[in-house]
Amino acid sequence: MTGTPSTDRAPADDRVATSRAVVTGIGVAAPNGLGRHAWWNALLRGESGIRPISRFDGERYPARLAGEVPGFVAEEHIPSRLIPQTDHMTRLTLVAAAEAFEDAGVDPADLPEYAAGVVTASSAGGFEFGQRELEALWSRGGQYVSAYQSFAWFYAVNTGQISIRHGLRGPSGVLVAEQAGGLDAIAQARRQLRRGMRLMVCGGIDSSLCPWGWAAQIAGGSLSTSDDPARAYLPFTAGARGHVAGEGGALLILEEEGAARARGARIHGSVAGYAATFDPPAGRGGPRLRAAAELALADAGLRPGEVDVVFADAAGRRAADRAEAEALAGLFGPYGVPVTAPKTMTGRLSSGGASLDVAAALLAMGEGVAPATAGVDRPDPDYRLDLVTGAPRPMRMNTALVLARGRGGFNAAAVLRGVEAAPAGPEPARS
CATH class of the missing domain: 3.40.47.10 (Thiolase/Chalcone synthase)
Structure with a gap:
């Protein structure tokens, strides 16, 4: 499923819910903290993750600040076999999904085979992976393009990789609505619970901090060109001149309330x-x-x-x-x-x-x-x-x-x- 409704409406479900959809797990990858504890403590300290771009040389671009997830070394978190086939965005996603399951106290292997699914949001897919393979195509020839390009760039790849890694064979999907997509994905997961699913992974992790992705964001005309990290993104002020782009996001474990309480889960809210x-x-x-x-x-x-x-x-x-x-x-x-x-x-x-x-x-x-x-x-x-x-x-x-x-x-x-x-x-x- 892609997109959001084209008419104003609250969501219509296949049947009336008898209980609330509750959040039992949270996984975070954010520019001011990898993991929910590091990120939340940084928020309370007022610690920003906005700084000069380091993932590529940003000096020749009019916008040179970004929010990058700090200290992330993929090899410390991701099995070596997955490194060649995943974009940076997907690697962050797999780490956040694992944290969300741990926070929820759920081992996916213990779930019935078709009891859990995944719905994520995406805006760009694996841009950095795609750029690298296009560079190989242009500079060296088609025989040097990775076979993994067939899916690593795709906007649904995060959903697919989560479901494969954790053996989640229930209903899955992806929604594309840029910044609004994260809420749309959570709502779609809630609908799946009302249709009988036991557990859903939902939310969004995004990253397109590479020259190709950066050029696209600059073309949108909404990026701040300030070089001062403390003054570049000032919403609701007279000095507002655009936003700073970042990478990361959050994934949630959503469960039906009765089932969550029956297993003694800690509930963050509904x-x-x-x-x-x-x-x-x-x-x-x-x-x-x-x-x-x-x-x-x-x-x-x-x-x-x-x-x-x-x-x-x-x-x-x-x-x-x-x-x-x-x-x-x-x-x-x-x-x-x-x-x-x-x-x-x-x-x-x-x-x-x-x-x-x-x-x-x-x-x-x-x-x-x-x-x-x-x-x-x-x-x-x-x-x-x-x-x-x-x-x-x-x-x-x-x-x-x-x-x-x-x-x-x-x-x-x-x-x-x-x-x-x-x-x-x-x-x-x-x-």
Whole structure:
């Protein structure tokens, strides 16, 4: 399955769910930490992973900063037989998937043969692998192109490699919606649980930090050209001039709540609501991000006043930031809910960004502290947002809203509930 719905709607499922979809495992590869503990502690310290590009010579490009996963040596994590057939992105994915299973306390070998599947998001596939093989083709000839090129570049390769490595033979798929894709993948996994699956791996890990991928991102016109890592990505400020691109993301283990509790699993929280919308062409209507949030809340059976914190998309461009701020003010009222964007410490991670925000929201609710929007000292008052800045904000949180927008008009919203939050009532409550 690819893409997201072209009409505004909350998800329709084959049958009514009798229990919540809960997150029991989290695996992270992020520019400010490899592994969920290193990354989460870096968020709370306000430690950024944005720095000058090191994976290739970035000096000749107008944008020279990126969020790169630090200290990652593939050979320390991946079997040697997989190194020649995998892109850097896929190697990060396999490490995050293994961590998610470990965190969930699940050995995939113990699962029934068709009880588990995989849904990931992708925006570019294995760009670095593809670039290398194209260079071999152009400079040396077709006989020097790896046979693994047939799949290592493919946008569905992460799903395939996870399922093969862990023996997951249930329903699997990939969604392509750029930054919104991570939420779409989680929602599709929730649908599979409602159809009877026992466990789903879901989320996104992305990387296209190579000259070929970098040229494509620069052509998009949204990258910041600042050389100051502390000032390059400043969403919701008067100084916003674009975003910094990064690599990484998060993978989650999603289970039906009853089954998870029956095996004594530790639960991080639940996916209570989701919706997707699509922006119309220019001149035929405005952005539909607010509609996505409203539909996700309706799907969760919650009112806007029950949301404790919002993890914003935070595009870092004036027009896009204004549109998101207006959506939030319209839904919650001016300064009506705390808003944060910890992606200022990682950069925007394409298909991995939204699932990393979901991981951040779950850990934030579990520990009662919202990470800050790093680098932003003074948000523009015109946006009328209660932006968490300076330092993490201690607060009681039972409900979080995560927003994401992808290039081309994709919008997605997910409502997460903490462990202590009771399930919403059967009838959706609207504002």
